Amino acid sequence: MVAPPDNDVIRALSLHYAYGGTPALTGVSLGVRAGEVLAVSGPRGSGKTTLLQCLAGQLLPDSGEVWFNSSPVHTLGSLARERLRRERFGWIDTDPQLVPELTGWENAALPLLLRGTGARAARGKAVDWLERLDVGDCARKRPAALRQPQRQRVAIARALAAEPTVLFADDPTARLHRAERASVLRTLTAAARSHDITVLLATHDPDVSAEADRSVALLDGRLVGAPTANDDTQGRTACSLSV
Numbered sequence: 001m002v003a004p005p006d007n008d009v010i011r012a013l014s015l016h017y018a019y020g021g022t023p024a025l026t027g028v029s030l031g032v033r034a035g036e037v038l039a040v041s042g043p044r045g046s047g048k049t050t051l052l053q054c055l056a057g058q059l060l061p062d063s064g065e066v067w068f069n070s071s072p073v074h075t076l077g078s079l080a081r082e083r084l085r086r087e088r089f090g091w092i093d094t095d096p097q098l099v100p101e102l103t104g105w106e107n108a109a110l111p112l113l114l115r116g117t118g119a120r121a122a123r124g125k126a127v128d129w130l131e132r133l134d135v136g137d138c139a140r141k142r143p144a145a146l147r148q149p150q151r152q153r154v155a156i157a158r159a160l161a162a163e164p165t166v167l168f169a170d171d172p173t174a175r176l177h178r179a180e181r182a183s184v185l186r187t188l189t190a191a192a193r194s195h196d197i198t199v200l201l202a203t204h205d206p207d208v209s210a211e212a213d214r215s216v217a218l219l220d221g222r223l224v225g226a227p228t229a230n231d232d233t234q235g236r237t238a239c240s241l242s243v
């Protein structure tokens, strides 16, 4: 097996994935360069979540290849993929998925603590990111005492505090009101850009795609059309794509 001849941080080659025989991804290939915010757009059921899960090593494709920094992901065993996810990847879900028993800072510090970071350093980083995301006042509160946009900001702080190489965000603003959506999204993309974190952003909302450096569209499990560049963003790097 030979690594693809480029320096994409993530590269997928001809991914196929089916749920019980029903195809969700059909021959998807794409490459993302370091530091880029790449939107994966498409209507509900088009395969966005499945694609992100395959790229993040959560799902193994039925066929095709996934590469991270020239190392194969699709051939790793479950423990090695788990470690890769813990140490190099971050994930933001549509719903915040916070631990109800933990406070805001404890939730935000969790990935760092699981990685072995000392409690004091983990707390410092978590609180710092909560403040950057305008939810510093949520540090001592449990999720039940927070509003939904606050909970999602805590979840974003949790993902960013670990400073992943690649952050996968699965429709992270879908449950927020329109006014809150733009603000949360801009904060997320600005924070990722300032820390050179590559972001793959799944969304069905064209306004969200517009915040990315480039966008690709999925329909019925296939990439459609040419990738589009959003010139009005602060994008710095091009992404290479092939369908």
Ligand SMILES: Nc1ncnc2c1ncn2[C@@H]1O[C@H](COP(=O)(O)OP(=O)(O)OP(=O)(O)O)[C@@H](O)[C@H]1O
Binding pocket: 019, 023, 024, 042, 043, 044, 045, 046, 047, 048, 049, 050, 051, 204
């Ligand atoms: N666990 C599952 N079991 C069976 N079918 C599934 C499962 N997850 C997704 N699917 C199906 O696979 C297809 C792709 O789903 P996927 O969730 O990847 O799309 P999506 O674009 O992320 O949709 P949404 O925007 O609604 O999250 C859909 O037809 C969906 O019904």
